[in-house]
Amino acid sequence: MKDRPLILAIETSCDETAVAITEGDRVLANVIASQIELHKRWGGVVPIIAQRAHEENIEPVIQAALKQAGVELSAIDFFAVTVGPGLAIALEVGLVKAKALASHYGRPLLPINHMLGHIYANLAKNRHGHSSIEKIEYPAIALLLSGRHSDLVLLTDKAAPRIIGRTLDDALGEAYDKVARMLGLGYPGGPVIERLAREGNPKAFALPIPMVNSPDYNYSFSGLKTAVLYKIRDLKADGLELNRQQIVDLAASFQEAAFASIAHKLTRAVQDHAVKQVWLGGGVIANTALRRYLRARLRPLGVRLYYPNLKKLCTDNAAMIAVAAYYRWLDGDRGQQPDKIDRQPTLSFDSH
Ligand code: KG4
Ligand code: ZN
Numbered sequence: 001m002k003d004r005p006l007i008l009a010i011e012t013s014c015d016e017t018a019v020a021i022t023e024g025d026r027v028l029a030n031v032i033a034s035q036i037e038l039h040k041r042w043g044g045v046v047p048i049i050a051q052r053a054h055e056e057n058i059e060p061v062i063q064a065a066l067k068q069a070g071v072e073l074s075a076i077d078f079f080a081v082t083v084g085p086g087l088a089i090a091l092e093v094g095l096v097k098a099k100a101l102a103s104h105y106g107r108p109l110l111p112i113n114h115m116l117g118h119i120y121a122n123l124a125k126n127r128h129g130h131s132s133i134e135k136i137e138y139p140a141i142a143l144l145l146s147g148r149h150s151d152l153v154l155l156t157d158k159a160a161p162r163i164i165g166r167t168l169d170d171a172l173g174e175a176y177d178k179v180a181r182m183l184g185l186g187y188p189g190g191p192v193i194e195r196l197a198r199e200g201n202p203k204a205f206a207l208p209i210p211m212v213n214s215p216d217y218n219y220s221f222s223g224l225k226t227a228v229l230y231k232i233r234d235l236k237a238d239g240l241e242l243n244r245q246q247i248v249d250l251a252a253s254f255q256e257a258a259f260a261s262i263a264h265k266l267t268r269a270v271q272d273h274a275v276k277q278v279w280l281g282g283g284v285i286a287n288t289a290l291r292r293y294l295r296a297r298l299r300p301l302g303v304r305l306y307y308p309n310l311k312k313l314c315t316d317n318a319a320m321i322a323v324a325a326y327y328r329w330l331d332g333d334r335g336q337q338p339d340k341i342d343r344q345p346t347l348s349f350d351s352h
Contacts, residue, residue: 002077004024005077006021006075006077007077007078007080007322007326008020008065008066008079008101008322009022009080009112009319009321009322010062010318011117011316011320012082012086012095013087013090013091013094014086014090014147014148014316015034015036015038015090015316016033016315017032017033017053017058017093018031018032018033018061019031020065020317020318020322021065021069021322022124022322022323025123025124025125025131025327026126027319027322027323028068028069028070029064030319031061031068032061032318033057033060035050036188038050038053040187043177043186043187045087045147047090050087050089050090051087051089051093054094055093058093058097073101074105076101077107078107078329078335079098079101079107079110080109080110080112080322080324081094081095081097081098081111081112081341082112083095083343083344084344084345084347085113085148085149085344085345085348086345091344091345098338099341102335102338108334108335109335109338110325110328110329110333111335111344112324112328113349114321114347115151115281115349116349117324118142118144118146118282119279120320121314121323122279122281122306122307123323123327124308124309124323126310132307132308132309133306137276137277138277139155139156139273139274139275140154140155140275140277140278141153141155141164141269141270141273141275141278142161142278142280142281143279143294144280144281145280145281145290146173146283146284146316147171147173147174147177148173149171150167150171150172150262151165152164152265163349164217164269165216165217165219167220167221168218168220169222170220170222170225171221172219172221172258172262173188173189173190173282173284175221176188177189177190178225179228179250180192180193182225182229182232183232183242183250183251185247188283190284190286190287193255194255194287194289196252197251197289199248200250200252200253202253202256205249205250205253206253207254208223209257209264210261211265217265218265219262219265221258224254224258224261227257231250255289259290259293262290263293266278266294266297267297270303271301277305278294278303278304278305279307280306280307280314281307281314281320282314283314283315285307285308308320
């Protein structure tokens, strides 16, 4: 086997049908069919709608990726697929397809943890061979913020990734989506709140900074979301709808409290574990205000902050799954018999 194998990866854990082709860690194609329009009217992802859309999209997306990469299926050295965490019936679509391809072409199939993918997105190289992280220095911490997770993961060269902190209730992306819904801003909430917050005053409303007094590395965003809800109720008490200034101020104040909580636990974990690098991952990391905020908080600690070099690598995509698979391959993982691989909707790092 060559040292830079051709990999085809499939990711269908939530609402994006994604297929990527990489040569080792170098991305040749990263195609995503987004279902945002389909789920918008429901204010969130509806599993059965996601499953049907994956079924419709998977084949055309595979073909588009092959065409973009200029690669034939028969040239693929091995396949990779997200097995979890995610929506069971959505995961199943990608898994069935990946198993069929691996069996048909007699190639290995590597089952990959979606969250490991978000971590490895930082190591994805573009066509010129550049990635966000050029040199890994351990110990590192990955901060993974998505619609489903808010995890602090300790990375060392000695052991498997270990979650040292997580959200006790809502994920940060979920809180963004819920707050956006309360403000009548549609779905997904992250990008629209980020945009409106730029016009708002982050000190306009004093919202509680979650979890600053807890001694662990955990997060909690459900109380913050409820605090926004009460603020909206107070403001509407006179029977009037919120005006634009109130909406942008609420968006900015919500972000301010969330960022402060994220940074508080992150900086504590960095100090406690003598961390050298912080890697960001997940859809919320597309938020440039959050990146700026964290960079400012980490600078005095002498710690470098990294995030994937394209927004497309922050939100769900399959290039990150291919790159994670490549690193497992370098570690000697040669996959499993396709018929032994099953979806794992609640997969965590401990199982990898
Ligand atoms: O990682 P991802 O694409 O899917 C999951 O695995 O959940 O993350 C999606 C989440 C959504 O909750 C969305 O509102 C949030 O990421 N998001 C953002 C931004 N872009 C997407 N949150 C804050 N700011 C953004 N710019
Ligand atoms: Zn994700």
